[in-house]
Structure formats: structure tokens, C-alpha cells
Amino acid sequence: MLALVVITIVKLLVLFAFTMTCVAYGTLAERKVCGHIQDRIGPCYCGPRGLLQPLADGLKLFFKEDITPSEVDKPVFILAPVLAVAPPLLAIGVIPFGESITLFGHKIPLVVADVNVAVLYLFAVASFSVYSIVLGGWASNSKYPLLGGLRSAAQMISYELVLGLSIMGVIMLAGSFSLTDIVHAQKHWWFVLTQPLGFLIYIVAATAELNRLPFDLPEAESELVGGYHTEYSSMKFAMFFLGEYANMVVASAVGACLFLGGWNPPFAFLSFIPGIIWFLIKLFFIFFTLLWIRWSWPRLRYDQLMTFSWKYLLPLSLLNIVATAGVMLWMHRI
Amino acid sequence: MFGPLLNGLKITLKHMVTPGVTVKYPYEHRKVAERYRGRHILKVDEEGRELCCACGLCEAVCPSRCITIYGEEDERFEKSNVGKIAGFYQIDYTRCIFCGFCVEACPRGAIEMTQFYELAEPAQKGDDPRAGLLYYKERLMKEPPTLGEEGGAK
């Protein structure tokens, strides 16, 4: 029992450190990718090749003045940034990073909690993210955050539906809600091959869910100043970004688990490389894709965003489910 | 719909792998064109005599009126081969637009432009904090310092 507690606590700490490092270096990666896409080189003075930039940013944000505007709804105003960080940290706990390893005679699964309804749990937790934005927008008591908050409420509700439907095919094929089982089911065929449409829809919907370009309507700088976080400053402001990048890490990890075969190597002869490395490669591949998309495509108009979700993505994902079911039935009969 | 989107991704990927154009100024300096119009220099001839004869043509042509000249006799032809020099020659770099008209106007090739462009000056103590940008004859006759080196101001 004691061993279990210790192991879980260690795993939690490692996972937390990992997520925070990913978040910190995610911001650096974003700026580097953006720089190189625009023929610049990105941050380069802070440490070798700018590697200490996240540290400098963090310090700067800590030392900034923390302003609470006088007209805000104070408790909610403070609660909103907390709610931005909590969901991704809750979600990352159920993601399996690799197969079990044996250490000092204990078999340790590389997941904090191997929940058998992990996918449901993930979506339940992920939908909390919208609260931080809506509450932040509402509590700020100012027009731009309010508009940003309202936009994001509508956007996230629409895309959450699509997101949920997009992975239904995977769940049908794997026959389980447990992420570990889903990864095991991809030993030979990754679901990106059998569910290409599902994967595409997942990436699109996840981008929208994360409020990132081309779907970053809630914080459209050119229209809304800063969107829901206009009135925030200092560490509270940073928390929103922490949440956004942590969410990206989670979305990439879930994508890697559901579609890219989790810790399975692409070819059997490559299995000498530990599964966790494969998993991280896949995770960062999706992460990079998200960055890449952001700096390539323009923002959608709001009505286009809604049309896209309800008139194209939703029918497409339903079609995907029906087609998957049909093919499964047909295969079964033969 | 997908074609253009993928094309966009292709273009950004191409730019991502091409090296950036960033110059890490002040650690690196950009190479300027050979005919770049930077700070002026007042030339001397082979014997070290000043070429400028205070004819005032540059002063007259300067669109921003930033050159001020007072002539001076040089009876013994020591400083000039025509017997006249600019006793006072000043270019006000708060106003100069680096058009190069002065260089073109000069009949004796006495004024030229260099490639030096680091002209910022710290604020001076005294009445006019921008006094450091008034360049007098002595300073204009010296070669400008190397880019990036301390002492461009002196």
C-alpha cells in the first residue's frame, strides 16, 4: 500500500514537471517556429540559442504588477485563471505514456490512473476549460473580454460535439473507453490509417477547442484587443497561457494515443527504442503540427466558424461513424 | 479547399528550413551598399590641404538647411591651394536627411559620404541635449570609426 502511494506521488510529480516543462518550452517552440516561418530566428539572446527564454518570461511575468480592475467581480476574476490551468493537469493523469516498467520488483504502469473510461473522463474534464474563458470574460466587466467569452462559449460547445464524435470511430474499433486498451488495439494498424477522416476532424476540432488559429476567435487581437484576458495582468495572465499550452500538450497526447498508436513503434523492428520515446515523438509531432498550422493559415470569420462546425464537420463525423459501423458489420459477416 | 491550405503549409515549411535573414545587430553589422549615404567626410588633397573653399554651394543646395559655413582667408596658402577655407563648417545631423545633394553640388569634391550609420548620441549635459549631433569641421574631417566600436561619438 505504502509503495503504491509513494509510486503514485512520484509519478504525479514527474508528470507535473513534465507538463510544466512542455508548457515552458512550448512557448519557446512557438516563438521559434513562428520566427523561422517568418524568416527570422526567434528568441536567441537568453541562454544558448534562446533556451533560457521561458525562464526569463516567467520571471518577468512574476515581477509585473498584478492589477485587479476596480469594477471586476473579484472572486470569479481570480477563479477563472485557476480553472484554466486545472483541467489539463487533471486530464494528463489518465494518459498512458508507455507500457509498464519493472523497477525494484514493482510493476509500474506509466500512467497515473488507468481509468477504464479514460476517454469519457478526458472529455468531461476538457469541457471545464470553457468555464475559465466564460467566467474570465464575464467577471472582467468589460466589453472585449465579454465578447471573447461569449464567442468562445459558442465555439467550444459546437466543437466539443464534433471532437467527441470524431473519436467515436476509434472507440468502436477498439471496443473500449480505456486509453491503454485503445493503444493496445493499435499494435498492427494505427487508427490514423483506418480512421483518417476521424483523425483530420480530431485535429481540426482540437485546434478549435484550444482556441488557436485559425479558430482563435475568442482572442482575435484585431477585433477584441486581447479577448477574454484583456483585463488580466501578471501571473493571472500567464495562467491562461499556461492553460492553453498545457491543453495543447494534452490534445497532442490524446491524439497520439487515439490515432498514432500511442507507444507502439511504427515498424516491429524498431521496437528496441522504448515505447515512451515513441510516444513523445508522436506527441511532439502533433504539437508541432498545431504550431505550424497556426502560423500558416488566416483566421476564420465567426459565421464561417459556426458554419464549418455545424454544416460540414458534424455531418462528416456522423458519416464517419456510420461508415465505420457499416464496415465493421460487413467484416463481421465475412 | 484543401489544395490551397496544403500549399500554404508547404510554403511555411519551406521558409522554416531556409535560414533566417536576421542580423544580430549590435553584435553583427549589416553590410551596406558601396554607395551608401552615411555620415559625411570633408576631404583633403594629397598635400593635406583642405579641399573645401567655402564656396557655399552645399549650404545653398541643402534642402534641409543643415549646413552652416563661414569662410576664412588663407593668405599664405598653407591650408588651401586657393587661399580660402571654411573657418567654420557645421552639419546639423538632427536635420540632415542624407540626400547627398551637398556631395553632388560640391565643385571641388570636398565633401563625400561614408558608409558610417551609427549616429545616435547620448543626451548631452547643458542647454541642448542634442548638441552632440552638431558636427563641426574637426570631427567631419576625421574618418568615421569602425561600425560597432565604441567612440563613434567622440
Ligand code: SF4
Ligand atoms: S545630405 Fe542632404 S540634407 Fe544632408 S547635408 Fe547634404 S544636402 Fe543637406
Ligand code: SF4
Ligand atoms: S564643401 Fe564643397 S560645396 Fe560645400 S562649401 Fe566646401 S567646396 Fe563649396
